[in-house]
Amino acid sequence: MQQRISAARGVRGSIRLPGDKSISHRYAILAALAGGASRIRNYADGADCRSTLGALRALGIEAEGRDELVIRGRGLDGLRAPAADLDAGNSGSTMRMLSGILAAQPFTSRIGGDESLSRRPMDRIMAPLGRMGASITARDGKYPPLEIRGARLRPIDYPLPVPSAQVKTCVLLAGLYCEGATTVRESIPSRNHTEVALREFGAALHVSGGVITLQGRPALRPLELDVPADLSSAAFFLVAALLLPDSELRLEGVGLNATRAGLVDFLCSMGAGIRVENRREQHGEPAGDLLVRGGPVRGGTIQGELTAQLIDEIPVLAVLGAASREGLVVRNAAELRIKETDRIAAVAENLRRAGVEADVFPDGMAIPGGQPFRAGCFDSFGDHRIAMAFSVAALAAPGESVIENAEAASVSFPGFFDTLRRVAR
Ligand code: S3P
Secondary structure (H helix, E strand, O other): OEEEOOOOOEEEEEEOOOOOOHHHHHHHHHHHHHHEEEEEEOOOOOHHHHHHHHEEEEEEEEOOOEEEEEEEEEOOOOOOOOOEEEEEOOHHHHHHHHHHHHHHOOOEEEOOOOOOOOHHOHHHHHHHHHOOOOOOEEEEOOEEEEEEEEOOOOOOEEEOOOHHHHHHHHEEEEEEOOOEEEEEEEEOOOOOHHHHHHHHHHOOOOEEEOEEEEEEEOOOOEEEEEEOOOOHHHHHHHHHHHHHHOOOOEEEEOOOOOOOHHHHHHHOOOOOOEEEEEEEEEOOEEEEEEEEEOOOOOOOEEHHHHHOHHHHHHHHHHHHHHOOOOOOOEEEOOOHHHHHOOOHHHHHHHHHHHHOOHHHHHHOOOOOOOOOOOEEEEEEEOOOHHHHHHHHHHOOOOEEEEEHHHHHHHHHOOOHHHHHHHHHH
């Protein structure tokens, strides 16, 4: 599917973005393992979080309702063997997180996904789950589909070899089933929604200096939850506002967890006019309204720990970098090459189509600033964040641009194009 996007002078108004994708996955999974019915409002409506619900239903969990999703948890030992292969669709989170639970079941399951997910490495979860006692086979030793033979798992002490919240979550979820304490050590902090949610659901968890220790076999309690709006979806609108001078936008109730909110600090460090109002916190997850005004930014460097924090926002920050005064440098981001697509290659190719030069490295890119966008035909390469990042670039390109394979946006944000058109002037 194609989308046509015309240049705009600004984005104006107020928007309520879909629920946070990362938090939604975790709430759904933990609700399924709790003893009783949880109610979740503003559950992310994208295909990824529907994949998680689909898999949970196939494991015998009732989940229904749109405005308020009700998940009837059956306790840690209440899952049933699925009648068919589980389908994670495009969602790496679904596959990697659920594998932690499947590894502890008294049955064998198979979990697969679409073409993009089938090219993403799963050895990063197979290694710790193998040490815990599960036996998992994969295509060519590391690619989906996975066949997971569950076992009585033993706790491990696991230093994360890659800064990945999905791997951390997989090990912690498997740790729920162990007698004793499971430890995960991270040298670079990754998003901590799992730790926050586990505590809320009643697990005993200790976190100190990158060492996370979980006591196994907790009785999880059902909860009433509100998912904050997704900061990673907000990023597209923040950048659109900054690119277009006649912009004033309010993004309501956006999640501002400290392990994600580095995005706002980074944009402000470049001179962006962003204010946070109505700060609040629900179930350990902070949120607030973001007010952003149009205006040029300086540019900057994303490297080290910041790269891990901003990993999902780098495609749209690259777009902003081209328009900034001093440009953007991204390093230590080799992980981008194994996301839904190779995001370094996809960004560089679309920038080229927009008439923007960039130097590409194995682990990042350097985009000189002060480069205007040319209207063009951009390709999502089947990746939601690439589709949305270059829709934002298209707003700043005189004339009309085309986004090919635009339907990819619905993986995290089904209403993206309608919302963009509603606020564009
Ligand atoms: C996510 C973790 C990150 C991120 C992904 C969501 C999560 O992936 O890129 O979009 O919800 O835990 P990695 O764990 O591979 O870094």
